[in-house]
Amino acid sequence: MSEINNNTPIDEMTIGGNIYEAGNARNFKTGDWRSVKPVFIRENCRQCGLCFPVCPENAIPVSKDDLQRTDFNYDYCKGCGVCAKVCPFSAITMKEEGV
Amino acid sequence: MSIRERLSGNEAAATAMKQINPDVVAAFPITPSTEIPQYFSTFVANGNVDTEFVAVESEHSAMSACIGAEAAGARAMTATSANGLSLMWEMIYIASSLRLPIVLSLVNRAVSGPLNIHCDHSDAMGVRDSGWIMLFSENNQEAYDNLLMAHRIAENENVLLPLMVCQDGFITSHSIENIELEEDDKVKKFVGEYHPNHYLLNDKEPMAIGPLDLQAYLFEHKAQQANAMKAAKDVILQVSKDFESWTGRHYGLFEEYMLDDCDFAIVCMNSTAGTAKAVVNDLRAKGIKAGLLKIRVYRPFPAEEVAEALSNLKAVAVLDRADSLNGMGGALFEDVVSSMYVAGKQVPIVNYVYGIGGRDTTCNDIESVYNDLSEIAQSGKVDNPYRYLGLRKGDM
Numbered sequence: 104m105s106e107i108n109n110n111t112p113i114d115e116m117t118i119g120g121n122i123y124e125a126g127n128a129r130n131f132k133t134g135d136w137r138s139v140k141p142v143f144i145r146e147n148c149r150q151c152g153l154c155f156p157v158c159p160e161n162a163i164p165v166s167k168d169d170l171q172r173t174d175f176n177y178d179y180c181k182g183c184g185v186c187a188k189v190c191p192f193s194a195i196t197m198k199e200e201g202v
Numbered sequence: 203m204s205i206r207e208r209l210s211g212n213e214a215a216a217t218a219m220k221q222i223n224p225d226v227v228a229a230f231p232i233t234p235s236t237e238i239p240q241y242f243s244t245f246v247a248n249g250n251v252d253t254e255f256v257a258v259e260s261e262h263s264a265m266s267a268c269i270g271a272e273a274a275g276a277r278a279m280t281a282t283s284a285n286g287l288s289l290m291w292e293m294i295y296i297a298s299s300l301r302l303p304i305v306l307s308l309v310n311r312a313v314s315g316p317l318n319i320h321c322d323h324s325d326a327m328g329v330r331d332s333g334w335i336m337l338f339s340e341n342n343q344e345a346y347d348n349l350l351m352a353h354r355i356a357e358n359e360n361v362l363l364p365l366m367v368c369q370d371g372f373i374t375s376h377s378i379e380n381i382e383l384e385e386d387d388k389v390k391k392f393v394g395e396y397h398p399n400h401y402l403l404n405d406k407e408p409m410a411i412g413p414l415d416l417q418a419y420l421f422e423h424k425a426q427q428a429n430a431m432k433a434a435k436d437v438i439l440q441v442s443k444d445f446e447s448w449t450g451r452h453y454g455l456f457e458e459y460m461l462d463d464c465d466f467a468i469v470c471m472n473s474t475a476g477t478a479k480a481v482v483n484d485l486r487a488k489g490i491k492a493g494l495l496k497i498r499v500y501r502p503f504p505a506e507e508v509a510e511a512l513s514n515l516k517a518v519a520v521l522d523r524a525d526s527l528n529g530m531g532g533a534l535f536e537d538v539v540s541s542m543y544v545a546g547k548q549v550p551i552v553n554y555v556y557g558i559g560g561r562d563t564t565c566n567d568i569e570s571v572y573n574d575l576s577e578i579a580q581s582g583k584v585d586n587p588y589r590y591l592g593l594r595k596g597d598m
Contacts, residue, residue: 107419116423116426118301118430119412120412121400121410122410122413124407124408125408
């Protein structure tokens with residue numbers, strides 16, 4: 104189905120807001136809900152692998168090649184801070200947005 | 203060939219449901235509609251239908267189960283009254299906004315409290331702005347006929363709205379009257395099969411239903427509902443025409459009884475129309491030109507047609523079987539007055555709230571309204587437009 108956005112005329116919108124395709128949650132970028140932001144301090148990270156399984160938004164990408172985590176995907180990170188809490192090596196700190 | 207029978211209004215509704223043979227019926231019993239799911243569960247147990255009957259634990263769940271079934275692609279029906287409809291209220295709006303053509307048999311009863319189980323229209327009036335098509339029925343025959351037409355109206359691709367068929371609790375639901383039933387195979391052919399374009403169980407097209415719908419979208423989706431409600435008017439007329447060529451029984455948006463040449467008329471809904479017809483006959487025999495306009499389609503409200511039909515009268519009384527408690531009059535009164543004003547038709551109109559909590563409305567009561575109308579027609583004046591009929595009065 105064609106994309107529906109806030110310029111779509113009423114006649115081209117589906118009834119009841121129905122979405123006739125699967126896997127569309129990625130089209131809804133929720134990163135702008137964030138008020139505090141996790142910052143990745145690469146030099147402290149030992150790649151222990153504790154942070155990415157607890158992320159509710161799957162916003163910590165892990166490379167398929169070397170299984171190393173990379174920087175946050177801020178399109179989807181809501182700033183919940185769970186990753187910072189579980190990190191044993193102070194490799195993630197939370198910083199207020201817009202400061 | 204129609205079949206002559208004698209059935210109560212509830213039996214008539216249950217018989218229609220049996221002949222429609224929907225995929226799912228989910229219901230919770232409440233007086234005076236209890237008999238509808240009770241009879242229907244007998245049909246299920248006896249193998250007369252192959253419907254999945256869901257005995258839910260509340261009316262909220264009944265409507266929820268109907269919503270799930272319709273969204274999955276099935277045809278779902280239910281029945282309720284009064285506080286049962288109140289408990290459904292949240293899901294009533296979900297059903298219409300998700301554009302699911304569920305059909306509900308509503309047996310009108312007063313919404314408590316204080317506790318009352320008898321007829322008035324306060325249950326229906328509570329959901330009049332919820333986006334459901336609402337058909338009212340004078341007797342068991344009309345309750346049956348309206349249900350046979352319901353799915354073809356609701357499921358029409360220009361409509362896709364849920365629909366409720368109303369009848370008066372006890373007065374018609376528990377009264378046995380003669381009725382003409384249609385044959386099972388003819389009903390099946392008329393109602394047709396339900397093949398929605400989009401449904402959750404379609405593995406070729408995974409879909410999401412009822413998603414988050416914020417400031418940029420909900421407005422348009424509500425306007426789509428409003429457009430569908432407007433479109434329903436023509437669809438109702440077309441389906442009624444097809445029904446008439448099959449059964450010979452005529453249905454419009456409303457019934458005009460001796461309205462053509464009358465001086466003044468009553469506007470009302472459901473069983474009171476039957477009482478009013480008897481009074482009109484008596485008055486006509488005395489040479490008094492009284493008439494009646496009985497609303498069948500309450501939502502969508504046939505504003506232009508009602509205004510046109512009443513435009514040449516000298517006085518009109520609108521009877522509301524529910525008090526809106528708003529200081530200005532009942533819901534049907536407001537709708538009729540708005541229709542007249544917008545159409546630029548100026549006729550003196552008076553409102554009577556009547557029959558609350560099952561209070562009997564007799565021929566004498568109706569005749570007193572026509573007597574009042576006769577005076578209003580002569581004077582052209584309405585002193586108090588918001589009145590009661592059949593209320594015990596003190597000094598107020």
